[in-house]
Amino acid sequence: MKKFINRPEDVVEEMMQGLAVLHPSLARLLGHKVMVRADAERARDQQVAVIAGGGSGHEPAHAGYIGVGMLSAAVVGEVFTSPSSDSILAAIKAVSGEPGALLVVKNYTGDRLNFGLAAEMARAEGISVEMVIVDDDVALKGTGQATGARGLAGTIFIHKLVGAAAAEGRSLAEVAAMGRAAVESLATMGVSFSAGTSPAVGKPSFELGEHEMELGLGIHGEPGVKRTRLQTADELTETLLAEVLKHGRFGDEKRVAVMVNNLSATTEMELAIVARHAMSFLESKGITVERIYAGTFLSSLDMAGISITVLGVNDEWLRWFDAVTTAPAWPNAL
Amino acid sequence: MKKFINRPEDVVEEMMQGLAVLHPSLARLLGHKVMVRADAERARDQQVAVIAGGGSGHEPAHAGYIGVGMLSAAVVGEVFTSPSSDSILAAIKAVSGEPGALLVVKNYTGDRLNFGLAAEMARAEGISVEMVIVDDDVALKGTGQATGARGLAGTIFIHKLVGAAAAEGRSLAEVAAMGRAAVESLATMGVSFSAGTSPAVGKPSFELGEHEMELGLGIHGEPGVKRTRLQTADELTETLLAEVLKHGRFGDEKRVAVMVNNLSATTEMELAIVARHAMSFLESKGITVERIYAGTFLSSLDMAGISITVLGVNDEWLRWFDAVTTAPAWPNAL
Numbered sequence: 001m002k003k004f005i006n007r008p009e010d011v012v013e014e015m016m017q018g019l020a021v022l023h024p025s026l027a028r029l030l031g032h033k034v035m036v037r038a039d040a041e042r043a044r045d046q047q048v049a050v051i052a053g054g055g056s057g058h059e060p061a062h063a064g065y066i067g068v069g070m071l072s073a074a075v076v077g078e079v080f081t082s083p084s085s086d087s088i089l090a091a092i093k094a095v096s097g098e099p100g101a102l103l104v105v106k107n108y109t110g111d112r113l114n115f116g117l118a119a120e121m122a123r124a125e126g127i128s129v130e131m132v133i134v135d136d137d138v139a140l141k142g143t144g145q146a147t148g149a150r151g152l153a154g155t156i157f158i159h160k161l162v163g164a165a166a167a168e169g170r171s172l173a174e175v176a177a178m179g180r181a182a183v184e185s186l187a188t189m190g191v192s193f194s195a196g197t198s199p200a201v202g203k204p205s206f207e208l209g210e211h212e213m214e215l216g217l218g219i220h221g222e223p224g225v226k227r228t229r230l231q232t233a234d235e236l237t238e239t240l241l242a243e244v245l246k247h248g249r250f251g252d253e254k255r256v257a258v259m260v261n262n263l264s265a266t267t268e269m270e271l272a273i274v275a276r277h278a279m280s281f282l283e284s285k286g287i288t289v290e291r292i293y294a295g296t297f298l299s300s301l302d303m304a305g306i307s308i309t310v311l312g313v314n315d316e317w318l319r320w321f322d323a324v325t326t327a328p329a330w331p332n333a334l
Numbered sequence: 335m336k337k338f339i340n341r342p343e344d345v346v347e348e349m350m351q352g353l354a355v356l357h358p359s360l361a362r363l364l365g366h367k368v369m370v371r372a373d374a375e376r377a378r379d380q381q382v383a384v385i386a387g388g389g390s391g392h393e394p395a396h397a398g399y400i401g402v403g404m405l406s407a408a409v410v411g412e413v414f415t416s417p418s419s420d421s422i423l424a425a426i427k428a429v430s431g432e433p434g435a436l437l438v439v440k441n442y443t444g445d446r447l448n449f450g451l452a453a454e455m456a457r458a459e460g461i462s463v464e465m466v467i468v469d470d471d472v473a474l475k476g477t478g479q480a481t482g483a484r485g486l487a488g489t490i491f492i493h494k495l496v497g498a499a500a501a502e503g504r505s506l507a508e509v510a511a512m513g514r515a516a517v518e519s520l521a522t523m524g525v526s527f528s529a530g531t532s533p534a535v536g537k538p539s540f541e542l543g544e545h546e547m548e549l550g551l552g553i554h555g556e557p558g559v560k561r562t563r564l565q566t567a568d569e570l571t572e573t574l575l576a577e578v579l580k581h582g583r584f585g586d587e588k589r590v591a592v593m594v595n596n597l598s599a600t601t602e603m604e605l606a607i608v609a610r611h612a613m614s615f616l617e618s619k620g621i622t623v624e625r626i627y628a629g630t631f632l633s634s635l636d637m638a639g640i641s642i643t644v645l646g647v648n649d650e651w652l653r654w655f656d657a658v659t660t661a662p663a664w665p666n667a668l
Contacts, residue, residue, distance in 0.1 A: 002527040002547070004567040004604035004640060011603060014567075018606030021613045022628050059602035193336040213336070233338040233348075265599040267636050268393035269345060270338035272352025279355045294356050302601050304636075306338065325666070332659070332666040 001202040003302075008199035012056045012078050019063050023328050026066050029094050032087040033076040035063045036095050040072060044097035048166040048175050049073065051091050052104040052159060054111050055080040057198065058219060061156065061298040064329025070163035071327065072101075079198050079301075080220045082110030088118035092127060100128030100172040102179065104158055106151025107135035108220075130176035134158050136188040136309060138247035139216025139225045150218050152188040153261035153298040154309040160330065164320035185312035187248030188261075189240045192217050192224065196264065196301025215239065219263070219300040233270065237277040240308045245285065250312030254287045257313050257321060260294040263305035271295065271306065278308060291321055295331055335536040337636075342533035346390045346412050353397050357662050360400050363428050366421040367410040369397045370429050374406060378431035382500040382509050383407065385425050386438040386493060388445050389414040391532065392553060395490065395632040398663025404497035405661065406435075413532050413635075414554045416444030422452035426461060434462030434506040436513065438492055440485025441469035442554075464510035468492050470522040470643065472581035473550025473559045484552050486522040487595035487632040488643040494664065498654035519646035521582030522595075523574045526551050526558065530598065530635025549573065553597070553634040567604065571611040574642045579619065584646030588621045591647050591655060594628040597639035605629065605640065612642060625655055629665055 005011050012033060019035060020028050027038040034053075037043060052062040053075030062074035072095040077083035092101050101122070105115045112133065119129040136154030162179040170178070192214045195204040198221070205221030208214060213231070217224030231239060250256050260275045262268075271294040282289050290313055313321070339345050346367060353369060354362050361372040368387075371377060386396040387409030396408035406429040411417035426435050435456070439449045446467065453463040470488030496513040504512070526548045529538040532555070539555030542548060547565070551558030565573060584590050594609045596602075605628040616623050624647055647655070 002544070002564060002638065004570065004600060004608050006566045006568055006607070011607065014610055015603045015606045018608070018610035018628075022606060022609050022626055056603065059606075064602070210336070230336060232340045234340055236338065264601055265636060265638075266338060267598055267633065268398070268630070269349045269390065272349045272356060272393075273340070273345065274338050274352070275356050276348055276352035292356055294352075296602070299601065302599060302638075304336065304599075328666055330666055332662055332664055 001197050003199060005199055011199050012076060015056065016076060025326055026063065029090060032090045033083065034073060034087055034091045034094065035066055035076065036073040036091065037066055040095045043072065044095055047169060048099045048172045049095040049101040050104065050163050050166050051075065051095065051101055053077065053083050053088065054106055055082060057301045058298050060296065060329030065156065065159050065327045067325050067327030069167045069323050069325030069327065070159050070330060079200060082108065082114050085114040085117040085121065088115055089121050092118060092122045092129060096127050102162055102166065102172060102175050103129065103131040104155065104162060104179065105131055105133050106155050107133050107148055108151065109147055128172050130172055132158065132162065132176060132179035132183060134183050136186040138187045138189050138243050141247045152190060152219060153259060153307050154186040154188045154311065156297040157186065157257065157259060157309060157311050158182055161317055161320045163325065164323040182311065182317065185248065185250050186309065187244045188307050188309040189243045190217055190263065190305060190307035191215050191236060191240060192263065192303055192305035194304040195221060196303035198301060219298065233273045234277045237274050238281055241278060241281055244308060244310050248310055250310060255290050255313050256282065256287055257291040257311045258282065258289055259297060259309040261298060261307045261309060262296040263303040263307065264296065264299040265302050265304040266306055274306060290318055293331055335531050337533060339533055345533050346410060349390065350410060359660055360397065363424060366424045367417065368407060368421055368425045369400055369410065370407040370425065371400055374429045377406065378429055381503060382433045382506045383429040383435040384438065384497050384500050385409065385429065385435055387411065387417050387422065388440055389416060391635045392632050394630065394663035399490065399493045399661045401659050401661030403501045403657050403659030404493050404664060413534060416442065416448050419448040419451040422449055423455050426452060426456045426463060430461050436496055436500065436506060436509050437463065437465045438489065438496060438513065439465055439467050440489050441467050441482055442484065443481055462506050464506055466492065466496065466510060466513035466517060468517050470520040472521045472523050472577050475581045486524060486553060487593060487641050488520040488522045488645065490631040491520065491591065491593060491643060491645050492516055495651055495654045497659065498657040501657065516645065516651065519582065519584050520643065521578045522641050522643040523577045524551055524597065524639060524641035525549050525570060525574060526597065526637055526639035528638040529555060530637035532635060553632065567607045568611045571608050572615055575612060575615055578642060578644050582644055584644060589624050589647050590616065590621055591625040591645045592616065592623055593631060593643040595632060595641045595643060596630040597637040597641065598630065598633040599636050599638040600640050608640060624652055627665060
């Protein structure tokens, strides 16, 4: 394993120290692996707090999305490990005021459990808390998987929408309802060319042959639904979008926002090539691509791979996409 | 080779099509591999045009830096291949008005030649053109290499400074002089864990053992100055910064801006860990880190590696760092 790290057991702590150095707009919550808006004290009574989090290894998710117009706080677990409910509760208490808090949680058992417990504890202390569960993965749809679909990169679209709505002064009930409605029209499908390597494990979580790829995989080294031969960028874009379109519900007007997400080690040249064909393929299906983004939104260690997310949108949601945010990891798009 | 591409010979053309899809603020110059600000027609008489370019494979450099407050145009060569002087001239003519044009060129023989020739041709047509050559690599300092130091990621700091100065209405002579002064206090040193793979070649440009790294390498698969055993992130950060400090001249006040640049396949977790120690190491040397950035600023295909750049700064330059830009690849930092 070749990584720019010191001791594997220190990576998350040292990363958080680094994020604090890189982004003066973020502050560390003492005693917890929690980062908050540096101006949280001022903001907490002015808007619904939006809190996300989960295991590390998905950078820039989630701390990179902290800022005006996106997240109020991010709770940071160890690599691929759900954060503790204690830390989640500490985050809620640090950034929530009278308007309450919305937790945006990817659909994994540990995250649901720990965020859910923290929400209960916060409510017991008189804080209004709602939770939105993101389950945008379409790879396992129809397989009868008991825990439901996983939360993938589409989660970042939800951060942007609920973050902008909260910054605009919407109530907790409104922001939560909008977030849930957005999850309903969100669909993501991923593909990997090579697995990521966790610092603590030191070797890739699975091996793929030189001409193989794996479709529909998770972001924690879980195997995908299908291992197949390499395809060209255009073929692969259509393969991913075909699954997304098959399972997604994007509304009668067929207006969408699209994300080409880099799972980590894919180049920007490749992302642009995929984005180009995603646009023309979707338009050939009578779908209007209102916004399209490419970049590293939610990664999986150093995996080579991408996911494509499609979200049905309306005029209000587009306004929230375009709303200014200071979050360092949201693309500069003035 | 596993890449999200179609035919290797089409990657640059298709990438440019993708960039046009992703960034409505960029426009394609017909008949050339040139991208320009979509509002170039309006801007050309209002400010000095800033033009950069070079071979592809360094994304988001350079087209990602097109926008208000940074580049007016980027000339895009094939992978690791200097663009033609015809295309450079077309770019100059497309975006330059009365205030003239500044070319920011990385110090490679092909780029110097082709940009220099285009500058001559443009002057012959009555356009005022100046050129700033960026040679920030310190790896080859003192080796007596005839062509001088290479241009590396520090080039993007120069884009930001001259772009902001030009947007502020400074004259061509002023912007060029400031750009040259900035290059004088700019120093970069890189390290690689694995070589990149060019789409046309299909295999990595060199091989490194499981416990080896290469210091002071170029961004076109050139070998480095030293192959050595892996170091921890903190040791390696000091190794790179020691070379940077040895050769760089950052001014008496020792105020600097720092960039931790991802050469492509390094994770944001690792960048943050390096940034954290870069900050504390520089401060232990009595240097004031006024700004620090981490991200993929100038890559080398899919190489796993980083470079660290240090630039001596003053108050005016810091203002230009912080000036708003619409360039999609400059970090969102409102």
